[in-house]
Amino acid sequence: MADPNWRVRAAGPADADALSLVASATFLDTYAGSLDGSDMVEHCAAKNRPETFVAWASDPRDAVLLGEIIPGHAPVGYAVLTSTIDLPVPLEAGDIELRRIYSLSRMHGSGLGPALMQQAVDAAIQFGSRRILLGVWGENHRAHRFYERQGFTVIGTRQFRVGAVVHDDLVYARPV
Structure with a gap:
């Protein structure tokens, strides 16, 4: 894509309000109609x-x-890569978790998602990580297709609570 109307940059503590806002907006944008509104x-x-x-x-x-x-x-989107891993799978030396990666639906198809993923992979490499793990709702088929195009494969499952309901998630991994 030539000359996109967006950019991806490293965020710092001063960006916390913007990150909080886009995190809630993208969660609501992604799951409205699929999850209970009050739980969301x-x-x-x-x-x-x-x-x-x-x-x-x-x-x-x-x-x-x-x-x-x-x-x-x-x-309009964000990603968080953390050294603290909150997934119920056997861990390997050099694992890191892609805790979150979201974009507003208006950005789907713009290249923002792959750019966020590439910068997350680049950060994992800089950290010396060998494998990226992530969890995703089992019913989020669009995300499954995205992660699989990015080289991730399913390595396990977990349960994830949103409000009063426990959901089944898939756990994905890919080498860096």
């Missing part, structure tokens, strides 16, 4: 607090990326 609001309020992003962006073992529209720099 509760989940976003608990999981997408600015303090969470400050902690990730302040940790030298983590990478936080922000996708923005040009001009104006409105947040």
Whole structure:
């Protein structure tokens, strides 16, 4: 794609409010109509607090990326790569977790998703990681196709709570 109207950049603690906003917006955009609205609001309020992003962006073992529209720099996507792994699979030396990667649906097909993924892979390489792990809702078939195009394969499952409901997720991995 020539001359996209977006950019991806490393985010820092000062970006926490924008990250919190785009995290909730993309979660709602992705799952509205699939998950209970009150469960989604509760989940976003608990999981997408600015303090969470400050902690990730302040940790030298983590990478936080922000996708923005040009001009104006409105947040439209993000990714978070963490050294702390919260997945119930056997871990290997050099594992890192792609904790989150989302973009607003208006950005689908723009190349933003692959750009976020590539920068996450580049960060994993810089950290000396050997494998990236991630969890995704079992019913998010669009995400499954995206991850598989990016070289990920299913290595396990987990359960993930959103509000009052426990969902079945797939756990993916790919070498870096």
